[in-house]
Amino acid sequence: MSDLDEAVRAIARVPVLLVALDFDGVLAPIVDVPSDARPLPTAAAAIGSLATLPDTTVALVSGRGLADLAAVSGFGSPIRLIGSHGGEFDDGGAALDDAQRERLDRLRAELHELVDGEPGVRLEEKPAGIAVHVRNAPADVGERVFEAVRTGPASWEGIEVTPGKAVLDLAVLQVNKGLALDVLRERTKPDAVLFVGDDVTDETAFLRLRPGDVGVKVGPGETAAEYRVPSPPEVATLLQELLAVRSSLHG
Structure with missing residues (x-):
């Protein structure tokens, strides 16, 4: 068993869990036409089931605008959607003066x-x-x-x-995924956070992770994340493993 497998199995057992994920390059492969992006079916099924488990929050944290994120992902409640790098939450848009x-x-x-x-x-x-x-x-x-x-x-x-x-x-206001993750953490009060991202914009979130959290970088490039997988199919496998372990606790 790899170190990442062990980390996923451990975080799956915490009482209250927050799973936060970028969309493009994480749940969905990168495509030339952004509107054509769709989550891998196995990943979509896994997070859809995770979001229904007790004391488990699943959130997509994307640079896409909120309406665009909803359209391409196909997700809605109970999965939380945060767009524009944290500038838009699904319970209220950006408020500008x-x-x-x-x-x-x-x-x-x-x-x-x-x-x-x-x-x-x-x-x-x-x-x-x-x-x-x-x-x-x-x-x-x-x-x-x-x-x-x-x-x-x-x-x-x-x-x-x-x-x-x-x-x-x-x-025109300060937004980044690290700040968005802080807001999610404050609202959901998790015992641990799993964050998965692929872009340089995800590094602000990786840097906000605390002891007991798990950060996973998808693809190449320097990162503050402790773990790495090569591409979205491996993210789907990770999420399936997380679901299997956490489901067994609530079965």
């Missing part, structure tokens, strides 16, 4: 002008910000757009920037 709303209007106008006509570049509008996606853009276009964003809107006072894989997320 007048200054933040004005800043968001200016940000929206500037980014639309900046990326207009750039092939393969996509803007994703969110309640508290906008993400600039270049996954489907030629490399030189992506580099040029990102440089213009970094030296332009990303440098404005009051703009929070979250870099990810082929994406720059700009928000």
